[in-house]
Amino acid sequence: xxxxxDVRADDVDAIVRRxxxxxxxxxxxxxxxSTQQRNRALRAAAAxxxxxxxxxxxxxxxxxxxxxxxxTKGAFIDRLVLTADRIEAxxxxxxxIARLPDPLGQVMAEWDRPNGLRIARVRVPLGVxxxxxxxxxxxxADAAGLCLKAGNAAVLRGGSESxxxxxxxxxxxxxxxxxxxxxxxxxQRLPTRDRAAVGAMLRLSDCIDVIVPRGGRSLxxxxxxxxxxxxxxxxxGNCHVYLHSAAxxxxxxxxxxxxxxxxxxxxxxxxxxxxxxxxxxxxxxPVLGALADAGCEVRGDAATQALDxxxxxxxxxxxxxxxxxxxxxxxxxxxxxxxVAHIGRYGSHHTESIxxxxxxxxxxxxxxxxxxxxxxxxxxxxxxxxxxxMGAEIGISTGKLxxxxxxxxxxxxxxKYVVRGNGQVRP
Amino acid sequence: xxxxxDVRADDVDAIVRRxxxxxxxxxxxxxxxSTQQRNRALRAAAAxxxxxxxxxxxxxxxxxxxxxxxxTKGAFIDRLVLTADRIEAxxxxxxxIARLPDPLGQVMAEWDRPNGLRIARVRVPLGVxxxxxxxxxxxxADAAGLCLKAGNAAVLRGGSESxxxxxxxxxxxxxxxxxxxxxxxxxQRLPTRDRAAVGAMLRLSDCIDVIVPRGGRSLxxxxxxxxxxxxxxxxxGNCHVYLHSAAxxxxxxxxxxxxxxxxxxxxxxxxxxxxxxxxxxxxxxPVLGALADAGCEVRGDAATQALDxxxxxxxxxxxxxxxxxxxxxxxxxxxxxxxVAHIGRYGSHHTESIxxxxxxxxxxxxxxxxxxxxxxxxxxxxxxxxxxxMGAEIGISTGKLxxxxxxxxxxxxxxKYVVRGNGQVRP
Numbered sequence: 089x090x091x092x093x094d095v096r097a098d099d100v101d102a103i104v105r106r107x108x109x110x111x112x113x114x115x116x117x118x119x120x121x122s123t124q125q126r127n128r129a130l131r132a133a134a135a136x137x138x139x140x141x142x143x144x145x146x147x148x149x150x151x152x153x154x155x156x157x158x159x160t161k162g163a164f165i166d167r168l169v170l171t172a173d174r175i176e177a178x179x180x181x182x183x184x185i186a187r188l189p190d191p192l193g194q195v196m197a198e199w200d201r202p203n204g205l206r207i208a209r210v211r212v213p214l215g216v217x218x219x220x221x222x223x224x225x226x227x228x229a230d231a232a233g234l235c236l237k238a239g240n241a242a243v244l245r246g247g248s249e250s251x252x253x254x255x256x257x258x259x260x261x262x263x264x265x266x267x268x269x270x271x272x273x274x275x276q277r278l279p280t281r282d283r284a285a286v287g288a289m290l291r292l293s294d295c296i297d298v299i300v301p302r303g304g305r306s307l308x309x310x311x312x313x314x315x316x317x318x319x320x321x322x323x324x325g326n327c328h329v330y331l332h333s334a335a336x337x338x339x340x341x342x343x344x345x346x347x348x349x350x351x352x353x354x355x356x357x358x359x360x361x362x363x364x365x366x367x368x369x370x371x372x373x374p375v376l377g378a379l380a381d382a383g384c385e386v387r388g389d390a391a392t393q394a395l396d397x398x399x400x401x402x403x404x405x406x407x408x409x410x411x412x413x414x415x416x417x418x419x420x421x422x423x424x425x426x427x428v429a430h431i432g433r434y435g436s437h438h439t440e441s442i443x444x445x446x447x448x449x450x451x452x453x454x455x456x457x458x459x460x461x462x463x464x465x466x467x468x469x470x471x472x473x474x475x476x477x478m479g480a481e482i483g484i485s486t487g488k489l490x491x492x493x494x495x496x497x498x499x500x501x502x503x504k505y506v507v508r509g510n511g512q513v514r515p
Numbered sequence: 516x517x518x519x520x521d522v523r524a525d526d527v528d529a530i531v532r533r534x535x536x537x538x539x540x541x542x543x544x545x546x547x548x549s550t551q552q553r554n555r556a557l558r559a560a561a562a563x564x565x566x567x568x569x570x571x572x573x574x575x576x577x578x579x580x581x582x583x584x585x586x587t588k589g590a591f592i593d594r595l596v597l598t599a600d601r602i603e604a605x606x607x608x609x610x611x612i613a614r615l616p617d618p619l620g621q622v623m624a625e626w627d628r629p630n631g632l633r634i635a636r637v638r639v640p641l642g643v644x645x646x647x648x649x650x651x652x653x654x655x656a657d658a659a660g661l662c663l664k665a666g667n668a669a670v671l672r673g674g675s676e677s678x679x680x681x682x683x684x685x686x687x688x689x690x691x692x693x694x695x696x697x698x699x700x701x702x703q704r705l706p707t708r709d710r711a712a713v714g715a716m717l718r719l720s721d722c723i724d725v726i727v728p729r730g731g732r733s734l735x736x737x738x739x740x741x742x743x744x745x746x747x748x749x750x751x752g753n754c755h756v757y758l759h760s761a762a763x764x765x766x767x768x769x770x771x772x773x774x775x776x777x778x779x780x781x782x783x784x785x786x787x788x789x790x791x792x793x794x795x796x797x798x799x800x801p802v803l804g805a806l807a808d809a810g811c812e813v814r815g816d817a818a819t820q821a822l823d824x825x826x827x828x829x830x831x832x833x834x835x836x837x838x839x840x841x842x843x844x845x846x847x848x849x850x851x852x853x854x855v856a857h858i859g860r861y862g863s864h865h866t867e868s869i870x871x872x873x874x875x876x877x878x879x880x881x882x883x884x885x886x887x888x889x890x891x892x893x894x895x896x897x898x899x900x901x902x903x904x905m906g907a908e909i910g911i912s913t914g915k916l917x918x919x920x921x922x923x924x925x926x927x928x929x930x931k932y933v934v935r936g937n938g939q940v941r942p
Contacts, residue, residue, distance in 0.1 A: 201904055214915050297915050318916045339938040346940035454933050466936030488641050488724050488929040489745045490917040502915040506881050509893030511766040513773035
C-alpha cells in the first residue's frame with residue numbers, strides 16, 4: 089500500500105484520511121462487482137497466502153521475537169504465533185468464504201401496493217468497514233475476506249505487535265484483488281503502528297460506515313467511547329448453563345463439561361452453572377466430579393459447597409466474571425424464574441443454555457432469556473458462525489442493533505428499497 | 516408520571532436515570548406481553564385520546580399562546596397546533612398500528628445443522644427506545660404506539676414548546692397501558708423542559724438501547740455528536756428525479772411536478788431534477804412550464820437557462836440544498852453515468868427516482884444509486900411508511916445500519932437465535 093507523496097509520513101490524520109477516501113472509492117467498485125469477480129479475488133488471495141507462506145512466517149518470526157524481547161507472556165505469544173497449519177487454515181478459510189452463497193442482491197421481501205407499485209427490499213453492501221483487532225494476525229484474512237464477500241471495502245488496524253505479520257497477510261489480499269481486476273484499496277491496512285491512528289480512524293465518519301472491534305474489553309470500551317462511527321459491539325461472553333429440575337443427568341454432565349471445558353478461552357465458554365436447588369443433590373455431584381476430573385476449579389454458593397467440601401466459595405463478583413479459564417461458578421436457584429432473573433442481572437446477553445426434558449420449561453427459557461443465542465439441550469460452545477453454518481464470522485455481536493449473535497457475510501450488509509412503477513404519483 | 520420522592524426536582528440526571536430504569540423494567544413486561552395485550556393498550560390509548568380531546572386542546576392552546584408570546588413564526592406554529600382533526604388522526608393512527616401484524620416472534624429464518632441442531636432466527640423487541648423530537652406534539656402518539664407495538668418501552672423527549680401538549684397525549688398512552696394491565700412506565704415522557712435532560716438521556720446507555728431523533732439537521736447532529744447510545748439517523752432528504760433520454764414525456768411532467776410540489780416540506784420531496792442533455796430540448800419545456808404553473812421557482816444550469824430566460828442561475832450550493840420549499844434545481848447531464856455520479860456526490864442517500872421507458876437503464880439506476888429508496892417511474896413522495904404499507908413510521912433512516920428507509924414497527928425490533936438440540940456437545 090502506498091500513500092500519496094504529498095502526505096507526510098508522520099501526519100497520521102492525513103494518512104488515515106487518504107486510506108479512508110481510497111476505501112470509499114474502492115467500496116463502490118466491489119459493491120458493483122459480480123459474485124464471480126469477488127469470489128475470484130478471494131480464491132486468488134488464498135493462493136497468494138499459500139505461495140507467500142515463507143514470507144509470512146518470516147514476518148511473524150520478527151514480530152514474535154520483538155514481543156518476547158519486550159517480555160510478553162504465554163497466551164499472548166500463542167495468539168501471535170503463526171504456523172504452517174495456521175497459514176493453511178487462513179487460506180482454506182478464504183476458499184470457504186468464496187463458496188458461501190452471495191448475500192448481495194437477495195430479495196429479502198417483496199410486495200405489491202394497491203396503486204400498482206411493486207416494492208422490494210434488496211440486500212446491498214454496508215460500504216466501508218473498519219476492523220480494529222488485537223494480536224491474532226489471522227483476523228486480517230478472515231475479516232477482510234468476509235467484508236469482500238459482502239461487497240464492502242475493509243480498513244484494517246491490527247495490533248502493533250503483529251504489525252509485520254498482518255502486513256504480509258494484507259499484501260496477499262491486495263494481490264488477490266488485483267488478480268481479479270478489483271481495486272487494491274478495497275482491503276487496506278493502516279501502515280503505521282502509531283496508536284493515534286485508531287483515534288483518527290474512529291473520527292472518519294464520512295469514509296467508514298461501521299467499526300468492528302475485535303479484542304478484549306478495554307479495546308471495545310475505548311472504541312465505543314471514542315467512535316463517531318456506529319460500532320458493532322462484541323463484548324463479554326458471560327455465558328450460563330442452567331440445569332433445570334427435569335434435566336437428563338447424562339446430558340447435564342456432558343453439556344456442562346463441554347460448555348465450560350472444550351475451550352475455556354472463547355467467548356461462548358460457560359462461566360456460571362445454575363442448578364435447580366430441588367434437583368441439585370441428585371444432578372450436581374456427577375457434574376462437579378466430571379468438571380474436577382477435567383481440571384476445572386469450581387466456586388460454589390453455600391448450598392453447593394455443602395455437597396462437596398472441596399468447593400471454594402463463590403462471591404458476588406464471581407457471578408459477573410468472564411473467567412476465560414478453567415474456573416466455573418455454581419449457584420443453586422429456586423426454579424426457572426430465578427434462573428432467568430440471575431442471567432438478566434449478571435449475564436452479558438451472549439449465549440445461555442437450558443438442560444431439561446421438560447419442553448414447556450425449555451420454551452419458557454428460550455423465550456424469556458434476552459441473549460443473542462439461547463439453546464436447549466446443547467453446549468454453549470456452539471456459539472460460533474461456523475457451527476451455525478454461516479461459514480465464518482467476524483465475531484459475536486452482543487448489541488441489539490443491526491446484527492446479534494454471529495456476524496457473518498450476511499450481517500455485513502444493509503438493504504435498500506427498490507420501487508417499480510408505471511407513472512404513479514402520490515395523491 | 517411520578518418521580519420518586521427521594522429525587523430532587525432539579526436533579527435532572529437523577530430524574531432521567533429513574534425514568535430509564537423504570538423503562539428498562541417495563542420493557543421486560545411489554546416484551547413478554549401477548550399480541551392481544553399490546554394491541555388492547557393501543558386501542559385503549561386511542562379511546563383515551565378521543566375522550567380527553569378537550570384537555571389536549573386546552574394544553575395545546577397554552578403551548579401555542581406561549582410560543583406566540585415569544586414571537587415564534589408561522590411554519591413552527593403550524594407544526595405545533597393541534598386541531599380536532601389532528602387529534603382524531605392520532606387516535607386513528609394508534610388503531611391502525613393495533614391492526615398491523617405483530618412483528619414479535621416471527622421466525623425470520625430457520626435451518627437444520629448436520630449434527631441435528633435446529634437453529635431459528637426469531638424477532639424480538641429492541642428494548643428501550645429513546646425518542647427526541649421537536650415541535651409536532653402528535654409524534655408523541657405515533658412514536659410511542661410503534662414502540663409499544665414492537666414490544667419496546669419508550670422514553671419520549673418532545674420539544675419544550677409542546678411540553679403541555681405532549682404531556683397530555685403521553686398521559687393517554689399511560690392510561691391505555693394501565694387499561695391493558697401493562698406497566699405505565701412503558702411509555703414515559705421526560706417531566707422537565709430542561710435541555711440538560713437531553714444530554715442525560717443520551718448518556719443512559721445501560722437503560723436505553725437506541726435513540727431516534729426526529730427533527731431538523733441541528734437536532735440530529737447534536738444527538739449524533741453527544742450520544743453514547745446507538746442512533747437511528749434521519750438526516751436530510753436531498754432527493755432527485757432523473758429524466759432519462761427515454762422518459763415518457765407525460766410521466767416526466769407528472770412525476771417531476773408531484774415529486775416537488777405535492778408537499779414541499781417533507782423529506783421525500785424532490786430538490787433537484789436531472790435531465791439527459793440530448794433529450795432536454797424536447798422533455799424539459801413542458802416540465803418547466805408545469806412547475807412554474809404550480810408556483811415553483813426553478814434554478815437551472817446554463818443549458819437549462821438557455822431553454823427559458825426566466826430561469827434563475829443555479830450555483831454549486833444549490834445541488835447540495837434541501838429546500839423544503841417551492842424551489843427546484845435543474846441540471847442537464849450526459850447520460851446515466853453522470854446522473855448517478857451527481858446523486859452520489861450531492862445526494863443524501865434518501866430517495867431518488869428515474870423516469871424512463873428503457874428498462875435496462877432503469878435497472879442500472881436502481882442497482883447503482885446508493886439510497887435507501889430508489890424508484891422507477893414513480894414519485895419520490897412515495898417515500899413514506901404508510902405508502903409502503905407499513906402502517907406508520909417513526910421516520911426515514913438515511914443511515915445504513917440496522918434500518919434503512921421507512922422505520923416502522925418491524926424495524927424497531929432485533930432478533931435472537933433459538934437453538935434446539937437433544938444433548939449435542941461440540942467436538
